[in-house]
């Protein structure tokens with residue numbers, strides 16, 4: 155177990171500035187998720203920590219050591235990639251035991267057996283230990299890949315979208331399991347994704363990255379409720395935050411310099427009445443909830459609604475803002 159400190163990391167590939175002055179501290183035992191769009195620099199950050207790339211400048215500390223001169227094998231880091239990279243000719247058991255059989259580890263076969271079975275139980279693959287790894291479903295293969303990283307008990311785990319190749323149901327299951335296992339082991343975990351639900355449900359803290367920069371770090375609640383900028387606000391929330399001109403809806407109290415109002419479902423009050431300033435355009439039925447598509451003059455908004463709300467396309471409503479978010483012309487949050 156260990157903490158990780160990244161100070162002023164820069165990395166350039168040709169004309170691309172993959173990382174630009176990235177600073178981040180991860181505490182021992184913390185689960186931090188880097189969330190950002192494709193090309194934001196998330197994988198590059200993991201590869202620098204693992205020692206698979208060298209930064210152009212900046213410093214990486216693991217458990218208080220400057221690791222600049224250390225080879226990947228000496229950094230005591232386990233990496234799980236998006237695509238499970240198992241040894242196809244081996245059984246699940248041997249795939250899990252492989253990292254423990256390195257001569258330098260000097261483990262007895264009893265100790266290896268105990269650790270393999272313990273981890274197999276944790277990742278719920280203990281009933282398939284004798285199967286060849288090629289004869290598993292995608293979700294099972296990914297469990298083995300995660301198990302193989304966990305079995306070594308390194309100081310830190312780095313995971314690069316490990317669940318993205320799975321179907322939605324499995325992803326939701328493994329999300330919970332991974333979080334549970336991480337808490338059980340007390341390990342430090344840096345996890346990369348562009349899936350906001352993964353970030354919100356698993357992270358102790360989320361780091362929002364864009365164009366090689368870390369825009370904001372905080373608990374899921376802080377990032378969602380108190381975004382520092384329009385960019386951060388737009389990364390979280392389903393449906394997307396509505397971005398509106400200041401004079402579109404009543405109920406706002408914009409501070410000086412406000413250019414854009416950000417309104418999520420919880421910032422919009424809907425009343426069905428005659429004094430309508432808005433119209434229901436259409437309704438998307440998602441089962442447990444509805445997305446209301448609303449038209450206000452020539453602006454379109456989307457908000458969540460209870461499926462029992464008695465409302466139909468074409469209905470007139472009065473729409474009022476309640477404590478929305480305010481942003482200036484450069485997208486920074488105000489007030």
Ligand SMILES: Nc1ncnc2c1ncn2[C@@H]1O[C@H](COP(=O)(O)OP(=O)(O)OP(=O)(O)O)[C@@H](O)[C@H]1O
Nearest residue numbers: 167170172190191192193194195196197198199348
């Ligand atoms: N080896 C490389 N050679 C050239 N350019 C690279 C290399 N690795 C990354 N890049 C570039 O650096 C930028 C950041 O890439 P990175 O893989 O870190 O992004 P990411 O946030 O992980 O994206 P994704 O979600 O698509 O994996 C991108 O513009 C990418 O094209």
